[in-house]
Amino acid sequence: MSHVTHLICSTCNRRFSPDEIDYTCPDCGPIRGTLTVKYDYDAVGRDLSREALARNREATHWRYRPLLPVERAEFIQPLAVGWTPLYRNDFFRDHFSMGAVWIKDDSRNPTASLKDRASSVGVVKAMEKGAMAVTAASTGNAASSLSAFTALAGLPTYIFVPEDAPRAKLVQLLLFGAHVIKVRGTYDDAFDLCWQAAEKWGWYNRSTAVNPYLGEGKKTAALEICEQLDWQAPDYVFVPVGDGCIFQGMWKGFQDAHRLGWIERLPKMIGVQAEGSGALARAWERSAETAEPVEAKTFADSISVGLPRDQVKALRAARESGGGFVAVSDEEIAAALALLARHAGIMAEPAGATGLAGLRKLAEQGRLRASDTAVVMVTGHGLKDIDGVKRAIHREAIVVEKALEDVEAKLKRK
Numbered sequence: 001m002s003h004v005t006h007l008i009c010s011t012c013n014r015r016f017s018p019d020e021i022d023y024t025c026p027d028c029g030p031i032r033g034t035l036t037v038k039y040d041y042d043a044v045g046r047d048l049s050r051e052a053l054a055r056n057r058e059a060t061h062w063r064y065r066p067l068l069p070v071e072r073a074e075f076i077q078p079l080a081v082g083w084t085p086l087y088r089n090d091f092f093r094d095h096f097s098m099g100a101v102w103i104k105d106d107s108r109n110p111t112a113s114l115k116d117r118a119s120s121v122g123v124v125k126a127m128e129k130g131a132m133a134v135t136a137a138s139t140g141n142a143a144s145s146l147s148a149f150t151a152l153a154g155l156p157t158y159i160f161v162p163e164d165a166p167r168a169k170l171v172q173l174l175l176f177g178a179h180v181i182k183v184r185g186t187y188d189d190a191f192d193l194c195w196q197a198a199e200k201w202g203w204y205n206r207s208t209a210v211n212p213y214l215g216e217g218k219k220t221a222a223l224e225i226c227e228q229l230d231w232q233a234p235d236y237v238f239v240p241v242g243d244g245c246i247f248q249g250m251w252k253g254f255q256d257a258h259r260l261g262w263i264e265r266l267p268k269m270i271g272v273q274a275e276g277s278g279a280l281a282r283a284w285e286r287s288a289e290t291a292e293p294v295e296a297k298t299f300a301d302s303i304s305v306g307l308p309r310d311q312v313k314a315l316r317a318a319r320e321s322g323g324g325f326v327a328v329s330d331e332e333i334a335a336a337l338a339l340l341a342r343h344a345g346i347m348a349e350p351a352g353a354t355g356l357a358g359l360r361k362l363a364e365q366g367r368l369r370a371s372d373t374a375v376v377m378v379t380g381h382g383l384k385d386i387d388g389v390k391r392a393i394h395r396e397a398i399v400v401e402k403a404l405e406d407v408e409a410k411l412k413r414k
């Protein structure tokens with residue numbers, strides 16, 4: 001039994017019992033009617049405390065299970081999700097003249113992206129609900145992650161991806177056994193088609209924002225940050241944003257930790273978007289509560305989203321936390337990717353490096369103080385998109401004959 005009490009609509013506040021609804025509020029529709037999962041925090045507090053966590057040797061995000069929507073633990077698949085490293089980085093601290101900078105490396109998850117946090121929970125819900133098949137629309141990572149978990153669970157999986165999804169992500173999908181449907185169109189087109197297919201064939205829908213349980217999995221990244229920093233939240237958290245689900249989910253994690261008395265103050269959440277798919281950043285500039293769609297165009301494929309599906313909660317998270325959104329160019333993302341590799345030893349995919357590009361932008365605009373502390377999320381691994389990563393490299397290998405003199409000559413010429 002979980003400690004979930006109900007789900008609540010983001011717009012009209014209508015409450016639903018978990019048995020009565022799967023996706024979004026019928027009165028408010030899929031974008032405005034995203035649901036938030038609510039818990040009996042007194043009961044959670046009895047089952048989970050900072051002291052109990054200190055003794056817990058479970059090195060996965062399931063260490064927070066009383067704060068997750070799991071009714072039947074036997075459906076948890078045996079992959080080591082979460083509890084990823086939080087590296088203190090003194091180079092970035094000095095480079096950006098700050099109090100401290102940490103990098104949370106979520107590319108270190110089973111399928112190499114943060115999305116494993118969400119999929120691990122999504123599969124439990126699919127099984128609890130007796131699903132015969134699962135579907136998702138994805139820019140690539142959510143789906144390749146889902147497919148690993150559904151392979152273990154033995155659930156047929158139908159994935160809708162945009163035609164230009166990077167090869168490595170498609171290979172992951174096919175290897176895990178998913179039925180892959182490439183849509184001649186954008187991620188947003190794939191999203192709509194997936195929704196229709198789920199309705200028509202009764203597949204369980206793991207698409208971002210539509211499914212209220214995914215953000216719950218993503219919030220564990222925030223819980224880990226609090227625990228890894230000895231229950232002191234940083235001043236800022238920088239998160240790459242496409243649909244906004246990781247962003248709002250992490251804010252929920254910090255709020256949960258605060259509600260349980262685990263942290264005293266909350267961080268400011270900064271959502272970082274690519275300029276070419278910056279619908280939320282634009283809405284933020286206009287102080288709007290919803291975002292207008294844009295024609296998404298960025299090489300950071302994972303955050304190439306025209307109409308952010310978790311926009312209501314994401315914009316609210318920025319407002320409530322005192323943070324905001326910032327947009328960065330593809331060049332700035334590529335530069336951040338190189339910086340991460342050289343100074344943190346982390347190979348991120350373009351979207352995965354976007355958080356650092358956001359920190360750099362705010363630092364250069366003089367918006368950060370010397371005492372400020374920040375955590376930068378790295379959300380996906382660079383091996384998933386080699387072509388994208390190449391944009392950050394401006395060097396070539398040296399080709400030599402089978403002779404040391406040639407090596408010497410070519411090295412000298414360099």
Ligand SMILES: Cc1ncc(COP(=O)(O)O)c(C=O)c1O
Nearest residue numbers: 141242243244245246302379380
């Ligand atoms: C590596 C990576 N970073 C960031 C994001 C953005 O997450 P969201 O769509 O929840 O904003 C994604 C989503 O696919 C992703 O795969």
Ligand SMILES: [Zn+2]
Nearest residue numbers: 009012025028
């Ligand atoms: Zn509603």
